[in-house]
Amino acid sequence: MTSFGYTLMTEQSGPKDLVRNAAAAEAAGFDFEVCSDHFSPWLAAQGHAPHAWTVLGAVAHVTERVELYSYVTCPTIRYHPAVVAQQAATLQILADGRFTLGLGSGENLNEHVVGKDWPTVGRRIDMLAEAIKIIRELFSGELVDFRGEFFEVDSARLWDIPDVPVALAVSMTGAKSVEKLADFADHFIDTAPDGDVVETWRRRRRAVGLPDGRVIGQLPVCWDPDRDKAIQRAHEQFRWFGGGWSVNADLPTTAGFAAASKFVRPEDVAESIPCGPDLDAIVEAVRPYRDAGFTDIALVQVGGQAQDQFLAEAAEPLLAALRAELG
Numbered sequence: 001m002t003s004f005g006y007t008l009m010t011e012q013s014g015p016k017d018l019v020r021n022a023a024a025a026e027a028a029g030f031d032f033e034v035c036s037d038h039f040s041p042w043l044a045a046q047g048h049a050p051h052a053w054t055v056l057g058a059v060a061h062v063t064e065r066v067e068l069y070s071y072v073t074c075p076t077i078r079y080h081p082a083v084v085a086q087q088a089a090t091l092q093i094l095a096d097g098r099f100t101l102g103l104g105s106g107e108n109l110n111e112h113v114v115g116k117d118w119p120t121v122g123r124r125i126d127m128l129a130e131a132i133k134i135i136r137e138l139f140s141g142e143l144v145d146f147r148g149e150f151f152e153v154d155s156a157r158l159w160d161i162p163d164v165p166v167a168l169a170v171s172m173t174g175a176k177s178v179e180k181l182a183d184f185a186d187h188f189i190d191t192a193p194d195g196d197v198v199e200t201w202r203r204r205r206r207a208v209g210l211p212d213g214r215v216i217g218q219l220p221v222c223w224d225p226d227r228d229k230a231i232q233r234a235h236e237q238f239r240w241f242g243g244g245w246s247v248n249a250d251l252p253t254t255a256g257f258a259a260a261s262k263f264v265r266p267e268d269v270a271e272s273i274p275c276g277p278d279l280d281a282i283v284e285a286v287r288p289y290r291d292a293g294f295t296d297i298a299l300v301q302v303g304g305q306a307q308d309q310f311l312a313e314a315a316e317p318l319l320a321a322l323r324a325e326l327g
Contacts, residue, residue, distance in 0.1 A: 003031040005298035011041035013304040015050040022059040028315035034071030039110040060095040074106025081131035085138035097164030104171035132184045187214040195292035217294045222302040227276030235266040
């Protein structure tokens with residue numbers, strides 16, 4: 001059965017609104033909620049970037065049923081992997097076992113702020129693999145000493161270990177990264193509905209005797225009773241989206257994203273993001289993910305100020321339509 005999620009997008013809402021929206025999304029019937037982990041918004045027009053882990057701790061207390069994900073945290077530059085392990089273990093306790101740690105190789109936009117060089121993609125993947133090894137060792141609750149190529153851990157131990165182990169979902173883009181990281185993950189995150197990559201994930205897992213796990217994706221929508229208003233909002237705040245992962249991972253600032261997307265037209269955005277009141281259009285945008293083998297699909301409603309109306313008026317009928325067509 002396909003599960004449908006709601007995105008707590010820290011780039012477009014402040015911390016109190018995110019917590020309030022999390023409770024409303026659970027009440028509307030979403031199955032899970034993912035929270036982005038950014039130091040900066042993609043574009044200045046989005047206007048926010050609160051601390052994701054503080055938000056998730058509060059969300060754990062205002063929700064009871066939904067699964068929660070960090071989506072995704074980079075455990076290599078802005079955070080040391082030992083710190084990520086401690087954050088995840090604590091959150092799992094607060095969430096009573098509902099949390100999954102989503103990890104990825106990061107974006108320059110968020111990681112450059114600590115003054116480190118931005119590594120090549122191959123090096124970032126190697127760093128991520130080593131970080132995951134450290135995180136898993138710390139989840140054991142045992143004393144950990146580690147000397148690797150990228151990280152050191154000196155006599156570290158997590159003193160609060162959750163009864164329900166923290167599962168790891170890892171973002172992988174393309175077959176090469178899947179082949180390299182599949183053994184390190186419990187679940188697979190991808191940005192595009194590529195059935196071949198999903199099959200590579202499952203084939204790799206089965207070859208080493210591991211279960212398939214979940215396949216988790218995400219896509220933006222811009223619901224609004226007024227389609228023209230929806231297109232305008234999507235263009236203002238989400239025109240960066242079409243740049244693709246290879247571009248979006250490397251640009252360092254909101255000014256860079258503004259420059260890279262300055263020739264993107266509103267009609268270009270409307271072709272890639274369903275805009276307006278038509279729920280069937282959103283269902284059809286989700287369909288390729290289900291058909292590619294994704295088990296969990298999170299929606300991003302574009303616009304921080306548009307969340308209340310979306311959750312109050314569109315969420316329940318949209319979920320009913322999604323479950324009827326794609327569940």
